[in-house]
Amino acid sequence: DGVTLLSDYKPYPFEIASVSLIFRLDPAATRVLATLDVTPRQPGADMVLQGEDLTLISLSLDGRTLAPGDYLLDETGLTLPAAGLPAGPFRLQTEVEIAPAANTALEGLYMSNGMYCTQCEAEGFRHITFYPDRPDVMSRFHVRIESDLPVLLSNGNPVGQGPGWAEWDDPWPKPAYLFALVAGDLRATSGSFTTRSGRKVDLNIWVRPGDEDRCDFALGALARSMTWDEEAYGREYDLDLFNIVAVDDFNMGAMENKGLNIFNSKLVLASPETATDTDYERIEAVIAHEYFHNWTGNRITCRDWFQLCLKEGLTVYRDQSFTRDVRLGGLKRIEDVAALRARQFREDAGPLAHPPRPDRYKEINNFYTATVYEKGAEVVGMLATLLGPEGYRAALDLYFDRHDGQACTIEDWIKVFEDASGRDLSQFKLWYTQAGTPKLTVSETYAAGTLTLDVMQMTPPTPGETEKPPRHIPLAVGLLSPNGDEVVPTVVLELTETRQSFRFEGLSARPVPSILRGFSAPVILERATTPAEQAFLLAHDTDPFNRWEAGRTLARQTLMAMARGEGAQLDYLDAVGRLIADDEADPGFRAACLRLPGEDEIAAALFARGDTPDPEAIRVARRKLMKMLATRHGAALSRVYDSCAVAGPYSPDAGPAGRRALRLATLALLTTEDGGARAAALFAEATNMTESIGALNLLVAEGKGQGQLAGFAARWAADPLVMDKWRMAQGALTPPEDAAETVARLAAAPEFDWKNPNRFRSLLGGFAANHAGFHRADGAGYALYADWLLRLDPLNPQTAARMSTAFETWRRYDAPRQAHAKAALARIAATPGLSRDLGEMVGRLAG
Numbered sequence: 001d002g003v004t005l006l007s008d009y010k011p012y013p014f015e016i017a018s019v020s021l022i023f024r025l026d027p028a029a030t031r032v033l034a035t036l037d038v039t040p041r042q043p044g045a046d047m048v049l050q051g052e053d054l055t056l057i058s059l060s061l062d063g064r065t066l067a068p069g070d071y072l073l074d075e076t077g078l079t080l081p082a083a084g085l086p087a088g089p090f091r092l093q094t095e096v097e098i099a100p101a102a103n104t105a106l107e108g109l110y111m112s113n114g115m116y117c118t119q120c121e122a123e124g125f126r127h128i129t130f131y132p133d134r135p136d137v138m139s140r141f142h143v144r145i146e147s148d149l150p151v152l153l154s155n156g157n158p159v160g161q162g163p164g165w166a167e168w169d170d171p172w173p174k175p176a177y178l179f180a181l182v183a184g185d186l187r188a189t190s191g192s193f194t195t196r197s198g199r200k201v202d203l204n205i206w207v208r209p210g211d212e213d214r215c216d217f218a219l220g221a222l223a224r225s226m227t228w229d230e231e232a233y234g235r236e237y238d239l240d241l242f243n244i245v246a247v248d249d250f251n252m253g254a255m256e257n258k259g260l261n262i263f264n265s266k267l268v269l270a271s272p273e274t275a276t277d278t279d280y281e282r283i284e285a286v287i288a289h290e291y292f293h294n295w296t297g298n299r300i301t302c303r304d305w306f307q308l309c310l311k312e313g314l315t316v317y318r319d320q321s322f323t324r325d326v327r328l329g330g331l332k333r334i335e336d337v338a339a340l341r342a343r344q345f346r347e348d349a350g351p352l353a354h355p356p357r358p359d360r361y362k363e364i365n366n367f368y369t370a371t372v373y374e375k376g377a378e379v380v381g382m383l384a385t386l387l388g389p390e391g392y393r394a395a396l397d398l399y400f401d402r403h404d405g406q407a408c409t410i411e412d413w414i415k416v417f418e419d420a421s422g423r424d425l426s427q428f429k430l431w432y433t434q435a436g437t438p439k440l441t442v443s444e445t446y447a448a449g450t451l452t453l454d455v456m457q458m459t460p461p462t463p464g465e466t467e468k469p470p471r472h473i474p475l476a477v478g479l480l481s482p483n484g485d486e487v488v489p490t491v492v493l494e495l496t497e498t499r500q501s502f503r504f505e506g507l508s509a510r511p512v513p514s515i516l517r518g519f520s521a522p523v524i525l526e527r528a529t530t531p532a533e534q535a536f537l538l539a540h541d542t543d544p545f546n547r548w549e550a551g552r553t554l555a556r557q558t559l560m561a562m563a564r565g566e567g568a569q570l571d572y573l574d575a576v577g578r579l580i581a582d583d584e585a586d587p588g589f590r591a592a593c594l595r596l597p598g599e600d601e602i603a604a605a606l607f608a609r610g611d612t613p614d615p616e617a618i619r620v621a622r623r624k625l626m627k628m629l630a631t632r633h634g635a636a637l638s639r640v641y642d643s644c645a646v647a648g649p650y651s652p653d654a655g656p657a658g659r660r661a662l663r664l665a666t667l668a669l670l671t672t673e674d675g676g677a678r679a680a681a682l683f684a685e686a687t688n689m690t691e692s693i694g695a696l697n698l699l700v701a702e703g704k705g706q707g708q709l710a711g712f713a714a715r716w717a718a719d720p721l722v723m724d725k726w727r728m729a730q731g732a733l734t735p736p737e738d739a740a741e742t743v744a745r746l747a748a749a750p751e752f753d754w755k756n757p758n759r760f761r762s763l764l765g766g767f768a769a770n771h772a773g774f775h776r777a778d779g780a781g782y783a784l785y786a787d788w789l790l791r792l793d794p795l796n797p798q799t800a801a802r803m804s805t806a807f808e809t810w811r812r813y814d815a816p817r818q819a820h821a822k823a824a825l826a827r828i829a830a831t832p833g834l835s836r837d838l839g840e841m842v843g844r845l846a847g
């Protein structure tokens with residue numbers, strides 16, 4: 001049935017010490033000559049090589065041409081029966097032809113705007129040549145590229161070049177998924193970095209002519225990442241060259257190919273006029289993430305794709321730590337948790353729930369998920385919390401010492417932590433092998449100077465997993481005195497049982513507990529508290545995450561009540577007033593507190609407590625609350641809005657970015673009251689993209705801004721990355737009654753290049769985030785979305801499948817909506833020729 005199982009893993013029976021590749025590039029007929037030096041490791045084994053969409057030109061073994069009767073060839077690859085193989089080392093040569101210009105799936109070798117580039121993770125190399133395309137086969141790659149294009153790049157170090165050719169050699173053995181090739185008319189922005197042991201590394205960012213002036217920030221971010229990895233993890237770079245290439249057509253964000261990272265251009269190119277503060281922060285984080293993969297992913301890789309979170313969870317944890325260190329740590333944690341809840345908790349609560357280390361898949365591309373990445377990072381974070389900073393560093397030192405050059409498993413990883421700490425982590429391992437978000441219910445009693453916390457944990461069942469034993473959960477707790485002083489600083493309690501009690505003695509008054517500080521575990525905390533207590537924590541908690549969390553909880557509870565037709569919480573309205581006036585607090589933090597929970601979050605919260613969310617009522621409640629805040633605190637909001645204007649030249653640093661964020665957060669509230677006057681004024685005078693698109697978004701959300709949309713389009717028509725923001729604004733924010741029609745109109749426009757993943761994601765991904773528009777009662781949103789998934793699927797199944805996750809919440813809503821969503825999924829499932837990617841997703845979504 002096409003399912004791959006973790007339990008079926010077997011080591012590859014051949015060693016491939018080196019591979020030499022020759023590419024004769026041609027858009028329609030590229031020739032790839034591969035020479036593999038092979039040593040059998042297991043007598044009697046057939047040699048299986050994956051290969052898809054390849055035209056075999058010739059095949060020889062130790063110089064002898066093989067005839068069709070000597071091998072088996074099918075649509076998945078090539079098998080050389082054991083009987084025809086030598087017992088000792090041999091050389092296998094293949095020549096194949098491929099057509100990069102016809103490759104619209106963007107896996108393997110393809111063309112983007114006249115340049116050749118590759119994407120081989122997870123299983124793209126099999127579209128380039130016949131090879132054991134699995135991460136545990138590591139070999140040394142030598143590459144020769146023949147083409148008239150001026151820039152010819154591959155992994156490792158350049159070892160020769162002449163007119164029409166270049167050769168590259170990568171000294172570090174690697175799996176095929178880290179192979180890369182780029183050829184094109186490219187320009188470099190260059191720098192250098194000297195490692196702490198004195199190696200001088202040339203750094204280049206390669207872009208299309210004309211984009212050179214948008215590379216400086218990415219280059220600086222790369223150097224900052226290199227320094228940080230030396231300081232925080234003792235890891236140095238290991239080649240003389242580090243190349244980054246920006247490409248316009250790319251299925252994901254970026255790829256960590258050894259020495260030759262390939263990036264989606266939107267994650268490299270930045271200028272104040274074209275990129276927002278959020279874009280800058282994201283570019284820095286992704287540059288860091290891909291760079292950090294050099295050790296966590298490349299030097300130590302995964303044994304098989306079930307172990308994906310070994311490299312991804314760890315590398316996300318590393319990039320999040322980096323951003324916390326170089327920007328504002330508390331705020332970054334808040335942003336990361338908000339994103340985790342929006343994407344991963346949603347995944348865990350629906351039909352796509354799976355463990356960070358799954359044990360079966362049909363299409364591995366469907367497992368590059370929030371669970372593998374973001375929850376994987378939380379699990380690493382919990383290990384760091386349990387071991388403490390020194391213990392964590394010792395474990396990572398051991399990991400690098402013990403496993404450098406290997407393809408590893410989650411078992412290897414856990415063992416390193418056990419050996420470094422002397423602790424038994426067998427229960428902790430459930431975080432990797434089980435799906436679902438644990439619920440913690442905490443109640444408290446206070447008597448005679450002692451506070452007792454009673455904690456109960458329970459994980460609801462997920463698809464295919466009904467038994468949920470208790471997990472090992474680090475729970476960070478602090479206690480505040482009634483006057484706001486911290487009486488017990490943060491301690492980490494360890495939960496291992498279904499029910500446990502913890503006592504804090506010697507207290508002089510009943511304290512206010514601050515529980516799950518820093519979001520010390522990816523759980524849902526349930527605790528009976530009063531709005532007054534939440535308001536107290538919002539005002540006084542010393543833990544920035546829990547301060548924000550208190551405000552968020554108040555806002556969510558108010559919005560849930562309002563969506564059910566009740567009134568707004570006065571405690572919440574007053575608490576926000578105090579926050580607006582609190583000029584001592586960091587502006588970025590205040591902005592995060594002023595942003596209301598999104599409509600999807602409110603819908604999820606209502607559904608979790610047994611209600612059927614009504615998207616329209618949620619939208620109305622949210623807008624009403626914004627208006628109430630604007631009415632009640634208008635003068636203070638205006639003052640903050642005016643005082644937060646940032647003068648002088650643009651800088652993407654956390655300080656000015658935080659002020660702009662606060663300004664836009666106050667503007668969002670004021671816009672509900674002033675008819676859009678301030679937003680229109682800001683749009684007219686903005687000199688940076690943060691404020692320009694920020695103001696435009698607010699106008700669009702009010703159902704206004706037609707003139708501004710036209711002006712924006714006229715100014716930026718030639719810049720596709722900026723026009724993505726324009727489409728995203730309309731897809732995500734157009735009022736629900738017009739959203740599907742607006743999206744359909746923009747999608748039908750001739751200038752909409754829907755085959756480009758960035759274009760498709762901006763408009764259709766934006767629409768999926770338009771909660772009330774996508775979930776419109778008449779099903780128009782679902783139908784439109786299904787039409788476009790079906791249009792994209794034959795060309796780019798990977799992106800179509802990823803975007804189908806918009807349907808993961810359909811069971812939350814009322815019966816008519818459910819019927820519309822089911823019909824849309826059934827229509828997709830019944831389409832002849834559906835890809836394996838999208839087929840697997842709709843099967844799981846509907847199942």
Ligand code: HT7
Nearest residue numbers: 121122251252254255256365368
């Ligand atoms: N490791 C990279 C994952 C990735 C990818 C996976 C499947 C198909 C296309 C892809 N492009 C990049 C990116 C990362 O996590 O760093």
Ligand code: ZN
Nearest residue numbers: 289293312315
């Ligand atoms: Zn990664």
